[in-house]
Every structure is written in C-alpha cells, then in structure tokens.
Amino acid sequence: MDHPLPTRVYVVSDSVGETGESVVRAAAMQFHPVPVEIVRAPFIHDIEGIDKVINAIRIHGGIVVFTLVIPELRDDLIAKAKEHGIPHIDLLGPVVNTLGQALRQEPRRQPGMIHPLDEDYFKKVEAVEFAVKYDDGRDFSGIQKADIILLGVSRTSKTPLSMYLAHKRFKVANVPLVPEMQPPAAIYTVAKDKIIGLRIDPDKLNVIRQERLRTLGLAENATYANVERIKIELAFADKIMSKIGCVIFDVSNRAVEETASLVMDHIERVQ
Structure with a gap:
C-alpha cells in the first residue's frame, strides 16, 4: 500500500x-x-x-x-x-x-500584539519549558511539581497533549508505561486527581506504531508494533491506572484538542 x-x-x-x-x-x-x-x-x-x-x-x-x-x-x-x-x-x-x-479606521500594523510580554505570557513559556524538561520520563522529579501527570504506553499522544496543555498554562509531566520497567513511586504519592490515564484500542495503536516504524524506515513487523506485545503493554498500563485510581480517557478516535478539553474539564472539576 x-x-x-x-x-x-x-x-x-x-x-x-x-x-x-x-x-x-x-x-x-x-x-x-x-x-x-x-x-x-x-x-x-x-x-x-x-x-x-x-x-x-x-x-x-x-x-x-x-x-x-x-x-x-x-x-x-x-x-x-x-x-x-x-x-x-x-x-x-x-x-x-x-x-x-x-x-473606518486604519489598522496599527504592529506585529505580535496578540502575545504581549505580560505575566500570562511568561506563565505559558514556563509551562512549555516544563513540558519539554519532563517529557516521556526524562526526569521523574517533575511529577511532584506538575499540575497534570499523563500516563500511557508509547504513542498515546502524551507528548503532543503535554505541549497543547502547556500552551494553556498547565505544567505537565508525562510518564511512559512499559511492562519491563516499574513506574516511579511518586505516581502513587501525588494526588490522584491530577493524574490522567490514556487508553487506546490495540488495533488503532498497532496502525499508529506501524506508521511510526515506516516513518523511521524500520520493518513494520518489529516487536514494537506486534499486536500481542501491544496487548501486554495495555494490560500492564490498565493495571497501574487501576491501582492509582486515576481518571482514564480513551484517545483511540480523539484529536489532541478533544482529549485536552476533557483533561481541562476534569482538572477544573476537581480543583
């Protein structure tokens, strides 16, 4: 194809x-x-x-x-x-x-007026820098400082969702869930209301991962995109999320903007 x-x-x-x-x-x-x-x-x-x-x-x-x-x-x-x-x-x-x-007025023709360098702007910059620093488990110390913590297996849109929420001034850390590695202990000690689990249909994830492998020029039959392997990862993720008792959103057929809206609505309700 x-x-x-x-x-x-x-x-x-x-x-x-x-x-x-x-x-x-x-x-x-x-x-x-x-x-x-x-x-x-x-x-x-x-x-x-x-x-x-x-x-x-x-x-x-x-x-x-x-x-x-x-x-x-x-x-x-x-x-x-x-x-x-x-x-x-x-x-x-x-x-x-x-x-x-x-x-009946001439425009000012001044660039950048929608992004004034005010307190709100710098909060946004800070949130973006936070999302980059604590992306995909690079540094688990961000879990304690984050406004939102995203959990999910690879290719569940954790990074783009983190960046989208950062542009809404939320400090987001995201944690990859992999069966061979236990998640950081901190996710069991922070308030579960700020933890968001991301779930996805295994067949959908299989398609996404195959496309990712093609993009990287790798074989599509790699373990990363194997359906049975994917099911093992998702079962492991479900087990962790259930243990935490966090809210879970299915991202199978949702755009990042849709998922972000659900996350922000949840955070607003529990605050």
Missing part, C-alpha cells in the same frame, strides 16, 4: 506564528490521517526572510500560509508566491481590511 508524502505547509509570521499554526493544524485535522508537515517561520521582519522561505518552498515544495501585518512584507510574499506558482493563503489581510472598512 502506498503512503502519501506529507504536504508541507510553511507558516510565515512577523511574530511567533502561533495563530497561523493553530489554524493550519485545525484545518489539517479535516484530512486526518493524511500527513501534513507544518514548518513555522516566525519573526520575519525583512525581505531576506521572505526570500529564504520562498527558496525553501521552491526546493522542497509546499504551501505558504502567512499572518503578516506589515504591508511591504505581505505584498512581497504574495508577489513572489505568484511568480513561482506557490499556493499561498493570507490569513489576516482580508479580516484586517474588512474590519478597517467597517470601523
């Missing part, structure tokens, strides 16, 4: 590019599981930066989506994209122009 190469989408912004990336990710979910690779090009403040993006697309192919509020940069990108036949989408321009007409 042939597997399509990922479509590459370059998100160009004169700020951090988070708005553009969020829109692209939301749109890409409508085509799941067709792969979409997002390349963020933030803080583009000059024509040289535009040229680098255009050259990258000419070499590797792709689409450009942009949130440029500086007219000169936006116009330059549009002109060069048209010149080279590159599909391009202006996310902010039409909205800003229409609002300007309705309000």
Whole structure:
C-alpha cells in the first residue's frame, strides 16, 4: 500500500506564528490521517526572510500560509508566491481590511500584539519549558511539581497533549508505561486527581506504531508494533491506572484538542 508524502505547509509570521499554526493544524485535522508537515517561520521582519522561505518552498515544495501585518512584507510574499506558482493563503489581510472598512479606521500594523510580554505570557513559556524538561520520563522529579501527570504506553499522544496543555498554562509531566520497567513511586504519592490515564484500542495503536516504524524506515513487523506485545503493554498500563485510581480517557478516535478539553474539564472539576 502506498503512503502519501506529507504536504508541507510553511507558516510565515512577523511574530511567533502561533495563530497561523493553530489554524493550519485545525484545518489539517479535516484530512486526518493524511500527513501534513507544518514548518513555522516566525519573526520575519525583512525581505531576506521572505526570500529564504520562498527558496525553501521552491526546493522542497509546499504551501505558504502567512499572518503578516506589515504591508511591504505581505505584498512581497504574495508577489513572489505568484511568480513561482506557490499556493499561498493570507490569513489576516482580508479580516484586517474588512474590519478597517467597517470601523473606518486604519489598522496599527504592529506585529505580535496578540502575545504581549505580560505575566500570562511568561506563565505559558514556563509551562512549555516544563513540558519539554519532563517529557516521556526524562526526569521523574517533575511529577511532584506538575499540575497534570499523563500516563500511557508509547504513542498515546502524551507528548503532543503535554505541549497543547502547556500552551494553556498547565505544567505537565508525562510518564511512559512499559511492562519491563516499574513506574516511579511518586505516581502513587501525588494526588490522584491530577493524574490522567490514556487508553487506546490495540488495533488503532498497532496502525499508529506501524506508521511510526515506516516513518523511521524500520520493518513494520518489529516487536514494537506486534499486536500481542501491544496487548501486554495495555494490560500492564490498565493495571497501574487501576491501582492509582486515576481518571482514564480513551484517545483511540480523539484529536489532541478533544482529549485536552476533557483533561481541562476534569482538572477544573476537581480543583
């Protein structure tokens, strides 16, 4: 069976590019599981930066989506994209122009206004750094400091879920559950209300792991993607989660955003 190469989408912004990336990710979910690779090009403040993006697309192919509020940069990108036949989408321009007409006012054309460097912004940065530091059992000391602890076997979306929740200002540690290794004792001593177990259908996990092996160029029949091995891992994970008595969410057919919403609702209820 042939597997399509990922479509590459370059998100160009004169700020951090988070708005553009969020829109692209939301749109890409409508085509799941067709792969979409997002390349963020933030803080583009000059024509040289535009040229680098255009050259990258000419070499590797792709689409450009942009949130440029500086007219000169936006116009330059549009002109060069048209010149080279590159599909391009202006996310902010039409909205800003229409609002300007309705309000009878000129926009400020100032990048980064949606992300002011206030206390809330720095909390978000801190949460992201926390998620990276305590990702996938790198350092179990984060369990005691975390707002949320995610438990699950490999490929249950622990890392992307951690990062999504971090952008919502939650400090998240995630712990991989592997039968050959007992989980850290700390998960039995922290409040169970902040521990989230992630469950998944074994057949679904088998497909995900096979795709992961293909991506890495490895044989699809490796033990990692063996159905019987997967069932052993899931049984072990269920045993640990039952012992803790934590809430469990099934991620089999849920997007990361959906699971995150369930997690945040749970945390809000128990706080």
